[in-house]
Amino acid sequence: MSTQLTSSTQPTSNQVTLELSVRNHPGVMSHVCGLFARRAFNVEGILCMPLANGEESRIWLLVKDDQRLPQMISQVEKLEDVLQVRRHGEEMRIFEQVAEFYC
Template sequence: MEKTRQVDAIAVLELVVNNHPGVMSHICGLFSRRAYNVEGIICIPMQDGMTSKMWLQVNEENKLEQIIKQVKKLPDVLTIERHDGGHRVFERVGVLV
């Protein structure tokens, strides 16, 4: 039987993080260690150059609150916002591929 993905379970975590080497590695490492799946990542530097905005698309509804708690603990994560049902940034990228 083929598994199907529940689109309505997709959430996007929008983070503002410090912009320096290793931040992406720390965030992805947390997801890897906890066996959380990331379905999409977009990261761009903000105008100040000191911070970046990162969007993580996840389909882990039953683990989402725990993911948020763990990400908040990372010292380079300045803010985190949850968007249920996806986010326009991934919709725009989807048009390009």
């Protein structure tokens, strides 16, 4: 089975990257993604890596920038295992770099 990233996984002008610092243990990704799913807010791309200390992970989410996003960020910040949320615009190229690697 081959997985290919298409141009739709690369950020467009109406997409932003959310960078989450979270506690690293089972279920955290499920809680984050579940929150987006319950509010019918599509996540276009997901990357996750543990940090060097092993106690925290970094999650990057590629999402559409619409009028609901500020409320979504507020809800994500309230999750128990989310330590920090940062919003990045077009300057964040992490999803473009992944697409370049796979395409």
